[in-house]
Amino acid sequence: MVLIYSTTPHDTDEIVSLRKTINDNEAAFSALRSVHSVDQRRLANQYDALMAEQRPTYPTEEQLRALDLVTTLVRDDIGYGDHLGAPRDVDRQVGHALPRSVSFSSSAHRINIYTLAPYRAMSTLHAWAFTDHDIQAFRDELKKRSLRIASEWEHEDGVAFQVFDARV
DSSP: OOOOOOOOTTOOHHHHHHHHHHHHHHHHHHHHHHHHHHHHHHHHHHHHHHHHTTOOOSSOHHHHHHHHHHHHHHHTTOOOSOTTOOOOHHHHHTTOOOOTTEEEETTTTEEEEEOOOOBOTTSSSBSOOOOHHHHHHHHHHHHHTTEEEEEEEEETTEEEEEEEETTO
């Protein structure tokens, strides 16, 4: 609501009294909103700090197992995933479905690895992201598996690598 500052030649005692009540109520509401906003920010910061403490160490065991499967798929030239890297029905039927934290598109030779981080309170940002150290650890794991990285890039919730069999 907007405060009413102006007076008019048409003011009556009742209008003046009502204007004062409206303005007093708005001032009281603004004070409450300010206290609430400060409290909400404090709670959101506390939530974000607690959430950040839950950050896993990357790469996770699940992601390492997924990279083992991707290595097999690449080396044996087995088709996997749709163009985005989501498992197809045929992939699930043969037991090749990757976990949500890793996707692979054999047609694009692209591995997407996700943090699966939740969102921060009152924000559209994730609670955490991969660090340079995490990304280097993924590079090292891919090289250990004899996968050559042709290109890589970071995205909203992770990192992507275009890989090929380095043994060829």
